[in-house]
Amino acid sequence: MKFGVVVFPGSNCDTDAYHAIRDGLGAPVDYVWHQSKDVTGYDCLILPGGFAYGDYLRAGAIARFSPVMEAVEKFARAGGLVLGICNGFQVLLECGLLPGAMLKNESLQFRCMYVNLRVENNSTAFTNTLARGQVVSIPIAHGEGNYYADERTIEALEKKGRILFRYCDRDGHVTRESNPNGAALNIAGIISDDGNVAGMMPHPERAYQAVLGSADGLEVFRSIAAFISSRSAVVAVGGGRA
């Protein structure tokens, strides 16, 4: 299996994502420069955190028009896995691969801190090594993580199980106090209807080994690897029987 970490001008969490995958997960990984139009051969693409194009106009607004994004969209529609982390999540929202938008944090503060997340759905390519209701500890670092969508969209996300993580307290209670940015329903991460594209504001690549403060983030990458392996395993068994 192979991962690709897309690098936009202004991305700054690309090396952390690269190392989390290469050293934490132990999987092959490449950097993919934003001008590349070819993403063949990858099983999962990561859109990393940072300030692509300086967040000019709106976070992710200009990055979504980078040459690579056309390939990323085709890749996602063909079943490829895409994980947008922080700024990467913002890019996915701007290009419509995920619904909704990000507003400035309600406090107007840039919040850089560990948060607790409750796993809402563990039947996804990105959360299958975790348990539903499990509380994980992963850091955030953002000024615009206040997730917003209209009522109908929020309702649909909830009903269809498209919310991956919600900010919560240590015991898993989703409370106002545990919400670091004002996001609707304490939403920290969501997944697309077809399950291929996910976005999360917290940084799993900053929590991939205990010495960093938490190894909970590694589970996101392990889940992706498990999903990719099980997908190709099914194909292999079918081929073997013939």
Next chain:
Amino acid sequence: MNCTAAIKVMLKKTVLDPQGAAVRGGLRSMGFDCVTDVRVGKSMEVSISGVSSIEEAARLADEMCRKLLANPVIEEYTFEVYES
């Protein structure tokens, strides 16, 4: 002809504006008790050349707003186009 599109992008009225609230707080604490609300948006001036009419420039300005300058999920826009 050369035109200028003066574009204003604001958060939709249904969207919370913490920046506006902070500015309102600042103005009121300065003594402007008369201020009841503040909303903060963006103002952009786009210079357009090589168009045959104001209407054409306006159409282009509208397209720019829809495609890039405003995020339709959270923002709305207005603009004025005039010959520069």
